[in-house]
Amino acid sequence: MSKRVLCKFFAHGACLKGDHCEFSHDWKAPPxxxxxxxxxxxxxxxxxxxxxxxxxxxxxxxxxxxxAYSHQHHSVPADHPSESxxxxxxxxxxxxxxxxxxxGPLYLPTxxxxxxxxxxxxxTENDDVREPRCxxxxxxxxxxxxxxGNCPRGEECPHIHGDLCPTCGKHCLHPFxxxxxxxxxxxxxxxxxKLEALKHSQEIECSVCLERVLSKSDLAERKFGIxxxxxxxxCISCIRNxxxxxxxxxxxxxxxxxxxPICRKLSYFVIPSVIWYCSKVEKQDIVDSYKAKLRSxxxxxxxxxxxxxxxxxxxxxxxxxxxxxxxxxxxxxxxAEDGNTVIAKSVRLSDFLSNIQIR
Amino acid sequence: MVDFARVQKxxxxxxxxxxxxxxxxxxxxxxxxxxxxxxxxGPLGTPYEGGxxxxxxxxxxxxxxxxxxxxxxxKVWHPNISSQSGAICLDILKDQWSPALTLKTALxxxxxxxxxxxxxxxxxxxxxxxxxxxxxxxMGTARYWTEAFAMTSSLxxxxxxxxLVEMGFPEALVKSTLVSVNGDxxxxxxxxxSG
Numbered sequence: 001m002s003k004r005v006l007c008k009f010f011a012h013g014a015c016l017k018g019d020h021c022e023f024s025h026d027w028k029a030p031p032x033x034x035x036x037x038x039x040x041x042x043x044x045x046x047x048x049x050x051x052x053x054x055x056x057x058x059x060x061x062x063x064x065x066x067x068a069y070s071h072q073h074h075s076v077p078a079d080h081p082s083e084s085x086x087x088x089x090x091x092x093x094x095x096x097x098x099x100x101x102x103x104g105p106l107y108l109p110t111x112x113x114x115x116x117x118x119x120x121x122x123x124t125e126n127d128d129v130r131e132p133r134c135x136x137x138x139x140x141x142x143x144x145x146x147x148x149g150n151c152p153r154g155e156e157c158p159h160i161h162g163d164l165c166p167t168c169g170k171h172c173l174h175p176f177x178x179x180x181x182x183x184x185x186x187x188x189x190x191x192x193x194k195l196e197a198l199k200h201s202q203e204i205e206c207s208v209c210l211e212r213v214l215s216k217s218d219l220a221e222r223k224f225g226i227x228x229x230x231x232x233x234x235c236i237s238c239i240r241n242x243x244x245x246x247x248x249x250x251x252x253x254x255x256x257x258x259x260x261p262i263c264r265k266l267s268y269f270v271i272p273s274v275i276w277y278c279s280k281v282e283k284q285d286i287v288d289s290y291k292a293k294l295r296s297x298x299x300x301x302x303x304x305x306x307x308x309x310x311x312x313x314x315x316x317x318x319x320x321x322x323x324x325x326x327x328x329x330x331x332x333x334x335x336a337e338d339g340n341t342v343i344a345k346s347v348r349l350s351d352f353l354s355n356i357q358i359r
Numbered sequence: 360m361v362d363f364a365r366v367q368k369x370x371x372x373x374x375x376x377x378x379x380x381x382x383x384x385x386x387x388x389x390x391x392x393x394x395x396x397x398x399x400x401g402p403l404g405t406p407y408e409g410g411x412x413x414x415x416x417x418x419x420x421x422x423x424x425x426x427x428x429x430x431x432x433x434k435v436w437h438p439n440i441s442s443q444s445g446a447i448c449l450d451i452l453k454d455q456w457s458p459a460l461t462l463k464t465a466l467x468x469x470x471x472x473x474x475x476x477x478x479x480x481x482x483x484x485x486x487x488x489x490x491x492x493x494x495x496x497x498m499g500t501a502r503y504w505t506e507a508f509a510m511t512s513s514l515x516x517x518x519x520x521x522x523l524v525e526m527g528f529p530e531a532l533v534k535s536t537l538v539s540v541n542g543d544x545x546x547x548x549x550x551x552x553s554g
Contacts, residue, residue: 207458211364238458241424245424
């Protein structure tokens, strides 16, 4: 019922309460343009005030005025409406009983339609007395002071104080909106986990440069390089430097450079990440989101079908043609002599032609 | 370019637990951290016991992505260390290097090499031959070399000076040479002979 007045915040396009706002978010609703200061006596803006300076007690809240109006109605001829009501009721009974001979559960309006109107004022009056209490509790906002941490009004606060969120330690869980509660708890826990991971990540040192990865002087280097096969922390620049360094004499690329500098386990790729993980699941999340991101980027080697990508099916980037069609790869398996199957590389005629030397 | 921030950290870290490991790394000059001098104690229970071996370390530009170049500055009788040049035959200083290794861990590996010679993959063929064919003589030679070259610190400065003067060098020159090589008797002798 309070939704009849246009929400000021909504009018400015910035109401945070959304569907739960106690004011109307319907442009057809009239805005409340009455100056509250003028109502109390003095408005400092005087004639320059952008709100209406009207002293109208009945305009201020439509509910009591309507109740006063209907009270008059009620008190006027007490017997006349009831008489007519009895008449109509009998007519209605006759008609309905004829219509539904089966006589199932039949609702008989004991009072005529207009009489309901007469009853209404009492209800509205009640509503006015305990206005905030009677509104559906889910529609009422929670106290923003309490949600922020501390409500100065304490017990006497007219607003609902939210329940304590165990994660963020604030009274911001709405007691009557289960969906919102769940959502808050979920996001809050997620944030908390992220914060903890970040805090944990701050402490981690790169085993190559011996510096804390997230405190490196170069901003671009404040990233971890996660190895796919083991859990040793390095900063992205160190591990990439090592993997791309030219192998010294006798150094084998696979056994030395692509191996973890600490455990020498072979990893085929490095995943950059700003956060270090604590569990296998978190690591998988990081890897998956990284791969998903790369898969949305067009491969520059494939070049929409114009080029060939040396990484073939193992490429992390998107292999799509100009029309958006994805490359379809048919792998040809060849049986090798030792019984293993080998994936045959695609061979083009041009590969041979370009090597031919015509004498 | 050598990562000097890391080298600094390594030096601090290494010298912090000097009491435990006995391994020390100091820059040869304050200006250049690419030339260092490492010291390792001879492992107990070996002919190198009681000796203090100096290792000359040069950091290549690519350090820590390239292995540091190390060779013994103290003469050692060992199958995997050249008795002439002090060159060390150790895989982690060559193809098995990893940037996660540090100067300290590399020196620890060299120390481990002293206690576990690999005569089948020798650096010095003469020493390796002796090790395989005449083990007691090898032990004797190794012990003698240790006592002769790696235990200089047992002598006082006066004794060193006297020893060198007895060899026929003028006392003033001996003293200044000893000071210039930080009191290392062998290095002083080498310097006196060469110059």
